Amino acid sequence: ALPRDLEGLRVVISAGGTREPLDPVRYLGNRSSGKQGYALARVAAQRGAEVTLVAAHTVDLPDPAGAAVVHVSTADQLSEVVRAESATADVVVMAAAVADFRPASRAEHKIKKSDDGGAPTVELVRNPDILAGLVQARPPGQVVVGFAAETGDAGGDVLHHARAKLKRKGADLLVVNAVGEGKAFEVEDNSGWLLGADGTEVPIPLGAKAQLAAAVWDAVVGLRKTQGV
Ligand code: C5P
Numbered sequence: 052a053l054p055r056d057l058e059g060l061r062v063v064i065s066a067g068g069t070r071e072p073l074d075p076v077r078y079l080g081n082r083s084s085g086k087q088g089y090a091l092a093r094v095a096a097q098r099g100a101e102v103t104l105v106a107a108h109t110v111d112l113p114d115p116a117g118a119a120v121v122h123v124s125t126a127d128q129l130s131e132v133v134r135a136e137s138a139t140a141d142v143v144v145m146a147a148a149v150a151d152f153r154p155a156s157r158a159e160h161k162i163k164k165s166d167d168g169g170a171p172t173v174e175l176v177r178n179p180d181i182l183a184g185l186v187q188a189r190p191p192g193q194v195v196v197g198f199a200a201e202t203g204d205a206g207g208d209v210l211h212h213a214r215a216k217l218k219r220k221g222a223d224l225l226v227v228n229a230v231g232e233g234k235a236f237e238v239e240d241n242s243g244w245l246l247g248a249d250g251t252e253v254p255i256p257l258g259a260k261a262q263l264a265a266a267v268w269d270a271v272v273g274l275r276k277t278q279g280v
Contacts, residue, residue: 053265056272058099063140064092065133065147065181067107069126073173074158081148085109087198087228087241088146090260091267092118098268103140105132107147126150126178137185137193141280142271144196145182146226153178186221192280194271197222200230213246223248224270226255226263245270249277 066088070078089112092104096117104118107129114120121136123129126149137143152175162171182197189195199216201209209229217225228243242257245266255266 053094053097055099057095057268060100060141061103061139062095062100062142062144063103063105063133063136064088064095064144065105065107065129065149066092067109068148069107069129069150070124071126071150071153071178072157073154074160074162076161079150079152079154080108081150083107083109083148085112086239087260087263088144089115090264091144091146094261094264094268100142103136105129105136105147107149126153126181130179130181130184133181134185134188137188138190140193141275142194142196143185143189144198144267145185145222146198148200149181150178152176180220182222183220192278194224194274194278195222196224196226196267196271198226198228200228202230210244210246210252213244217246217248221248223274224267226267247274 067085068081068083070080072078085106092102093115096102096115102118104115104120106120106122107124121132123132129147129149155174155176186195197220199213201212213225213227225246226243227246228241239259240257241260241263243255245253245255255263
């Protein structure tokens with residue numbers, strides 16, 4: 052049986068990939084399956100947490116048992132729900148693949164092909180960094196966890212970049228996944244590292260996404276102990 056070491060904690064987890072509409076029928080999206088975020092929610096509920104899962108687009112996944120699920124689509128919607136839910140959370144995990152850019156405007160009607168064989172130009176604008184915003188606004192004692200999908204080989208560069216990202220965003224923990232051909236996205240297994248703002252670096256061997264989820268919750272429990280909350 053799993054430990055009930057998250058009993059009494061309210062956790063908010065975002066998962067899946069956002070979609071940024073171009074017109075009524077098209078969007079910019081990404082390859083996130085949502086499986087890692089759903090595994091985090093499932094394991095947290097099994098360990099006794101009160102779980103809210105803010106789910107963007109995923110492959111067909113059942114709602115995790117014991118979690119309240121709020122479905123969203125765009126980065127803007129995800130931001131709004133996560134921010135509201137986080138106000139009273141003990142732990143927030145941003146596992147969602149949030150679009151960094153969105154089309155500057157959304158066409159009211161389907162964009163048509165022109166007769167001259169030309170193609171439209173899509174102007175993009177930046178989406179706000181939700182994770183960084185959560186860190187700025189967090190209540191005392193709240194643990195904030197981010198994800199980083201990095202391409203490249205293990206070792207040197209990936210972890211160097213990830214460390215810089217952790218610092219830039221101000222989160223307590225960063226889950227670093229190596230991505231690329233057949234890695235992390237759309238597959239059942241995951242591997243990577245858990246970087247702590249305190250300088251810790253825990254490798255996570257290739258395994259089921261539930262296993263990575265367990266490692267994240269172990270680290271959160273450890274962090275709360277050292278922080279004395
Ligand atoms: O900067 P990058 O997109 O690699 O950071 C990934 C982390 O930041 C993830 O935890 C993701 O959920 C979060 N993120 C966010 N808002 C964005 C982009 C990413 O919260 N606009």
